Amino acid sequence: MKSKLVSLGMTALAVTLLISCKPKSVSNAVGGDAAQKAYVAPGEYDEFYNFVSGGFSGQLSVYGLPSGRLLKVVPVFSVDPEKGWGYSEETKPMLNTSHGFIPWDDLHHTEMSQTAGAYNGKWIFANANNTPRLARIDLKTFRTAEIIELPNSAGNHSSPFGTENSEYIVAGTRFSVPADNENGDVPINSYKQNFKGHISFVSIAPETGAMEIAFQLRTPGVNFDLARAGKGKSNGWFFFSCYNTEQANTLLEVNASQRDKDFIMAVNWKKAEEYIKAGKGKKVPVNYAHNTYDEATHTATSVMKKEVLVLDVTELKDIVYFIPCPKSPHGCDVDPTGEYIVGSGKLAALIPVFSFDKLQAAIAAKNYDGDYEGIPVLKYEDVLYGEVKKPGLGPLHTEFDDKGNAYTSMFVSSEVVKWNVKSLEVIDRVPTYYSVGHLCVPGGNTAKPYGRYMIAYNKITKDRYLPTGPELSQSAQLYDISGEKMQLILDFPTIGEPHYAQAIPADLIRNNGQLKIYDINHNKHPYVTRGEAESKVVREGNKIHVYMTSVRSHFSPDNIEGVRVGDEVYFHVTNQEQDWDVPHGFAIKGADNGELLIMPGETCTLKWVPLKSGMYPMYCTDFCSALHQEMSGYVRVSPAGSNVPLTFSLGNPVPAK
Amino acid sequence: MNNKALFIAGFAVFSAFIIACGGGTTESTETTGGSEKTAGTTQDPSSYDPKRGEGKFDETNVQIGPVDAAMATKGEAIAGTKCLSCHKLTEERLVGPGWKGVTTRRTPHWIMNFITNPDPMIDKDPEVQAQLELCLVRMPNQNLADDDARNILEFMRKNDNAN
Numbered sequence: 001m002k003s004k005l006v007s008l009g010m011t012a013l014a015v016t017l018l019i020s021c022k023p024k025s026v027s028n029a030v031g032g033d034a035a036q037k038a039y040v041a042p043g044e045y046d047e048f049y050n051f052v053s054g055g056f057s058g059q060l061s062v063y064g065l066p067s068g069r070l071l072k073v074v075p076v077f078s079v080d081p082e083k084g085w086g087y088s089e090e091t092k093p094m095l096n097t098s099h100g101f102i103p104w105d106d107l108h109h110t111e112m113s114q115t116a117g118a119y120n121g122k123w124i125f126a127n128a129n130n131t132p133r134l135a136r137i138d139l140k141t142f143r144t145a146e147i148i149e150l151p152n153s154a155g156n157h158s159s160p161f162g163t164e165n166s167e168y169i170v171a172g173t174r175f176s177v178p179a180d181n182e183n184g185d186v187p188i189n190s191y192k193q194n195f196k197g198h199i200s201f202v203s204i205a206p207e208t209g210a211m212e213i214a215f216q217l218r219t220p221g222v223n224f225d226l227a228r229a230g231k232g233k234s235n236g237w238f239f240f241s242c243y244n245t246e247q248a249n250t251l252l253e254v255n256a257s258q259r260d261k262d263f264i265m266a267v268n269w270k271k272a273e274e275y276i277k278a279g280k281g282k283k284v285p286v287n288y289a290h291n292t293y294d295e296a297t298h299t300a301t302s303v304m305k306k307e308v309l310v311l312d313v314t315e316l317k318d319i320v321y322f323i324p325c326p327k328s329p330h331g332c333d334v335d336p337t338g339e340y341i342v343g344s345g346k347l348a349a350l351i352p353v354f355s356f357d358k359l360q361a362a363i364a365a366k367n368y369d370g371d372y373e374g375i376p377v378l379k380y381e382d383v384l385y386g387e388v389k390k391p392g393l394g395p396l397h398t399e400f401d402d403k404g405n406a407y408t409s410m411f412v413s414s415e416v417v418k419w420n421v422k423s424l425e426v427i428d429r430v431p432t433y434y435s436v437g438h439l440c441v442p443g444g445n446t447a448k449p450y451g452r453y454m455i456a457y458n459k460i461t462k463d464r465y466l467p468t469g470p471e472l473s474q475s476a477q478l479y480d481i482s483g484e485k486m487q488l489i490l491d492f493p494t495i496g497e498p499h500y501a502q503a504i505p506a507d508l509i510r511n512n513g514q515l516k517i518y519d520i521n522h523n524k525h526p527y528v529t530r531g532e533a534e535s536k537v538v539r540e541g542n543k544i545h546v547y548m549t550s551v552r553s554h555f556s557p558d559n560i561e562g563v564r565v566g567d568e569v570y571f572h573v574t575n576q577e578q579d580w581d582v583p584h585g586f587a588i589k590g591a592d593n594g595e596l597l598i599m600p601g602e603t604c605t606l607k608w609v610p611l612k613s614g615m616y617p618m619y620c621t622d623f624c625s626a627l628h629q630e631m632s633g634y635v636r637v638s639p640a641g642s643n644v645p646l647t648f649s650l651g652n653p654v655p656a657k
Numbered sequence: 658m659n660n661k662a663l664f665i666a667g668f669a670v671f672s673a674f675i676i677a678c679g680g681g682t683t684e685s686t687e688t689t690g691g692s693e694k695t696a697g698t699t700q701d702p703s704s705y706d707p708k709r710g711e712g713k714f715d716e717t718n719v720q721i722g723p724v725d726a727a728m729a730t731k732g733e734a735i736a737g738t739k740c741l742s743c744h745k746l747t748e749e750r751l752v753g754p755g756w757k758g759v760t761t762r763r764t765p766h767w768i769m770n771f772i773t774n775p776d777p778m779i780d781k782d783p784e785v786q787a788q789l790e791l792c793l794v795r796m797p798n799q800n801l802a803d804d805d806a807r808n809i810l811e812f813m814r815k816n817d818n819a820n
Contacts, residue, residue: 531737551742552794576742579797626793
C-alpha cells in the first residue's frame, strides 16, 4: 500500500512537471493495450517459440510469445534429475568429455538451423562456455541429440553461429591458450609467445544434422567474443569480434582496454575450404569427446576422437583480415542483406557500420594499414559505411527487423535503440529494466526477419518482481515493434541466465513432425521389454538386470526378492503406453542418483546399489492415473552371501520363507 | 551503476505520458496462433450409435469368417506388447476388463472402433462410461494401425473360440 502511495505521488509530481506530451520523448513504457497484445487466451497457442539460453543453468528454456509462458526446459549441458538427464545410464555418455563426466556448463547462445538464410525448424545449436562444447537439440523431440567437444579451445563463447544453409556452425575460443598438443605448463606471462586462438568450423550433415569438426583456424592469441556469418552477397565470409588485442594476461579490465581499436576478424571460409582441398591443412593430435544420442536405442554413446585438421592463418594468406573496430567490440552482427556489418564496442560512444562491398574493394586494392602478427589490417575508413552517432552508452548486440531497421542493446544506459540501417538515424529508444544484454527479434539474425516483437534479456532484475531473497528470477521484456515506436507489452521471468535467444514462428516447429510417442515396436534398446510376458529379472554375477514394464497403473514385476548387498541393480523400465503425454516415472528408496522419466514406448535405465539389507519401495513419480498411488512395488534386499533365491512376480505373492 | 535512478526517471516520464495522453495507442491485435481440436469428435452426441461405436469401421469394412489362425497369431503378438499389461484373457479384470467373451458382447466393428479411437467413445458410450466407473482408468489410445486392430480382433475371436 505504501508503494502505491509513493507511485501516486511520483505520478502527480511528473504530471505537474510535464504539461504536454512530446511525441519524440521516451516512448510510452506500458500502453493501455499492452495486456491485450500479450494476452493469449486459455487453450490458445502462442505465435512464436522463443528458445532462450539458460546461461549458468546450462539448459535451454523454451517460452511462448507473446504470452511469455514457459513451455519447456530442455536439459543440455547440465544434469537434470527431474528428467533423469545425466542420471539414467542411457544419458550419462552425453556429458562425457576429455575431462571425464561433467555435470554442469554455461550455455550462452542459440542458433537455429537455416535453409537459404531462413529458419527451417529442424535443430537448434547451443554452446558450452566453460568446457568448450557444441550441442545440437532436435526440435522434433526437444531433446539434446548430439554434443561435440572442441579441442584446442578454452571458453567457447564465440559460438554457435552458423552459415545461411547451416553448412557450418562456428566455435571460437574466448580464451587463447597453448594448443592441446603443445606444452601448456608455461609461465602465464608468456601469453604473447605461447598462447594461440583456435576457431572450429563444425560441419552439419544436411539430412541428419550430424556434427563433425571440419577444420580449425589457428590464429594469433586474442579473445574471440561473438560472430556472425555473411549472408546473400557476403555468404562465404564469417565475421568474429576480437578483444584483448593487447594480449594481456592479467587485469584485463584495464590491460585489455588500452588500444583505441580492436578488431573484427573477417574470414573467407570458402578460401579456407580451397586450402583444405589443396591439402594445406595439418592433422594435429588431440583428444575430444563426440557424443550422440540414438533415437532407436534411446541410448547415447561417447566416442573419443584423436585428430583435427588445422589451418594456420598466419601462414596461409587470403583467409583472414582484420577490420579495426573501436573499443573492445562485443556484438558483430550482419544485416539481412549481407551488406552491413555492425560492430558494437562495449566502451564506444558510437556504433560503426562496415560495408561488405567496401571490404572487398579494400582487399582487392591491398591497401593495408600494416599487419597484426602477419595478418593484414585494413584501414578503418576504407571499410566503414558510416557511424551511428550518440546511440547511447555501452552498445552490445544488434538484431534486425523486416523493414530495414536495427535494434541495438545499450547495457550502460539500459535501453534499446532503434535505428535505420541505411540512414544511420536513431528512430526511437526505450528503457529496459535493467541493464539489457542480448536482444531477440524473430528471425533477427537471418536474411528473412519476421519483425513484430523484440525481446530484451536483462542482466539485472532488482524490483521488477516480488522479492524472493537475495537471488531474483531473471528479467525479460517483450516489446511490440510493429509500429514506428517500440512498445513494452510484457515482463516475464526466465531461468538463469538468459543470454542470446531466438524466436521462430510456431507453425515451423509444431508442423515439423513433432514426435508424440516412441513406437514400442521400433524400440531397439538392448534391454527393452515388449509386454509383461517378457518382464524378468536376470542375475549376471553381482549385476542384476530388471526387465520391467510400466503401464497405468503397475510395474511388472512389482515384487523382487533375492537382491543382496554388494549387487548392482539395473532397472530397465519400458513404458508400454503408446499415447501422447503419458510418461511414467520410476524411483526407489535410497537411490543415489535421480529418477527416471520414461516417455511412451521408451526404455530407460536406473542404476541402484543398495548399501544395506531391508525393504525398499519403488513407485511411479509422474501422476499417471486415478490409481497412480497404487503404482508401486517392493524390492527385498538381503545381506551379502544370503541364500534367498532371486524371484520376481506380479499379482502372485511369493510365499514367505 | 545507478539503476534505481534510471528507473525512477523512466517512470516519471512514462507517468507523465500516460496521464497527459490518456494511455497511448489503442490498436488491437490478433494474438493467437490458433488452437488444435481433438481429432475424431462428432458435433452431436445424440448421433452416437452404441452398436457401431465411433470411428472408421462399420459392417461394410469389417468382414469376419472362420478364425484366421495366422492373423490371430499376429494379433497375439501385438496384444502382448500393447494390450495385455492391462487385460487378462480370462473374464477377470486387471486394469481393464478381461477379454473372455468380448466378441459375443460387442460387434466386430465396435471393437475395432474402440481400440483405434477410444477417447470419443469413452466420452459418449454409456456402457463404456459404466465400465470406467469400475476400472477408473481411461483406456489409452495405443496407436494401433488398422491391420493391427483387425489382427487383434481375430485374436480375441480365437480367444472366444469363435467359429
